[in-house]
Amino acid sequence: MDDHEDEAPSKSQIKREMHALRDLGERITQLSPAERRTLPLGTRMQAALVEFDRLRAREARRRHLSFIGKLMREEDLDAVRTGLEMLDAASALHARALHSLEAWRDALIESDDHLAAFIDRYPEADRPHLRNLIRSCRRSGESEPSDGARRHYRELFRTLRETVQQSGKPAEPPPG
Numbered sequence: 001m002d003d004h005e006d007e008a009p010s011k012s013q014i015k016r017e018m019h020a021l022r023d024l025g026e027r028i029t030q031l032s033p034a035e036r037r038t039l040p041l042g043t044r045m046q047a048a049l050v051e052f053d054r055l056r057a058r059e060a061r062r063r064h065l066s067f068i069g070k071l072m073r074e075e076d077l078d079a080v081r082t083g084l085e086m087l088d089a090a091s092a093l094h095a096r097a098l099h100s101l102e103a104w105r106d107a108l109i110e111s112d113d114h115l116a117a118f119i120d121r122y123p124e125a126d127r128p129h130l131r132n133l134i135r136s137c138r139r140s141g142e143s144e145p146s147d148g149a150r151r152h153y154r155e156l157f158r159t160l161r162e163t164v165q166q167s168g169k170p171a172e173p174p175p176g
Contacts, residue, residue: 022069024077027084029053029068039083045071100171101160105153107174108160109137114174118160121172125163133159
């Protein structure tokens with residue numbers, strides 16, 4: 001019989017596992033309350049997270065993080081990790097879509113050729129409205145940057161986002 005089979009985990013291994021649970025709990029505390037609700041967490045953990053948000057003192061938050069790490073032992077860690085991965089993937093996808101829309105906005109302001117490409121990709125777009133917004137951005141961009149210029153840029157971005165959402169197609173960056 002091998003003596004190593006019956007050995008319990010070492011003290012160092014237990015400590016590493018506890019730190020990993022605490023780190024996982026800390027990652028969860030950094031999520032918004034809406035994102036936390038998507039994770040499969042028990043009621044004690046949910047209450048501990050609400051309490052953590054209420055705490056302001058640094059030392060109290062540190063101690064409470066240790067408590068959250070202890071509560072993590074009761075959770076389905078595989079399900080929680082899967083939920084966190086899905087949130088990460090969704091936020092990365094969202095960020096890519098926003099960058100694509102920003103690239104479209106900049107390209108449309110730069111050249112009328114890009115408007116034709118946008119209309120080809122999203123034929124349901126309101127062409128006259130887009131032209132007016134682009135013209136407003138160009139005019140306000142020529143002068144000193146002001147609140148009015150930012151307003152035009154935001155309005156053009158909002159219109160592009162709504163057009164892409166209505167089309168049901170994913171936002172892709174402009175060609176070229």
